[in-house]
Amino acid sequence: MVVAAGEVTPSKGLRESRSRFSSDVKNQCWDRARLFPNREGRDPTRWRLDAAGNPVCRALRGCVGPLCMEFDHIHPKSRGGSGSVENCQVLQSRLNRRKADEFPxxxxKTLRVWSEEAGIRDFGGKELDIVELAIFGGTVQRPYVLFLNDGVMEFLPRGTRFSESDLCYHRRESNLRGIVT
Known part of the structure; x- marks a missing residue:
């Protein structure tokens, strides 16, 4: 059987036929994406803002959730777009699927409207901390302390003082499972 380059066959499958960026281009594309504002203090290796200003987490590549991201061809590959870093942008996965091969x-502004239509909302810092805790097992320093107390998240101002006996009491009586700073 003779197969033309780029042709999809049952043995190749659709996944192999999809256009992809090289690892190097993906890394450069991530580095070019907008950082969180300084007041957020997000780790830039983990978090960025996509082309529409939505928060995305690099660990959530390829899934379809509110913080998931994909590397998008600005000028679609199907319409002659290249696999270069200049043609790459970080985009929330639902928006990337909505955008599809749209050209120009x-x-x-349009991406922002699509974000609102898709129900993608802005997350607060504490919500992102909970996601970061679930994915990475910890967060960077924050001005508050996060307790998992009987399965309920509690936020207390950083600097809240406890004596050792208070902590022991909380561990015994409240089933305190951990402190994340």
Missing amino acids: PPER
Whole structure:
């Protein structure tokens, strides 16, 4: 059987036929994505803002959730777009699927409207901390302490003082499972 380059066959499958960026281009694309504002203090190796301003987590590549991301061809590959870093942007996965092969590429304002239509919302810092805790097992320093107390998240201002006996009491009586700073 003769197969033309790029042709999808049952043995190749659809996944192999999809256009992809090289690892090097993906890393450069991630580095070019907007950082969280300084006041957020997010680890730039973990978090960025996509082209529409939505928070995305690099560990959540390829899934379809509110913090999931994909590397998007600004000028679609199907319409002659290249696999270069100049043609790459970080985009929330639902927006990337909505954008599909649209050309010319939608403006940032349009992407923001699509975000709202898709129900993608802004997350607060504490919500992102909980996600970060679940994915990475910890967060960077924050101005509050996160307790998992009987399965309920509690936030207390950093600097809240406890004596050793208070902590022992909390561990015994409240089933305190951990402190994340």
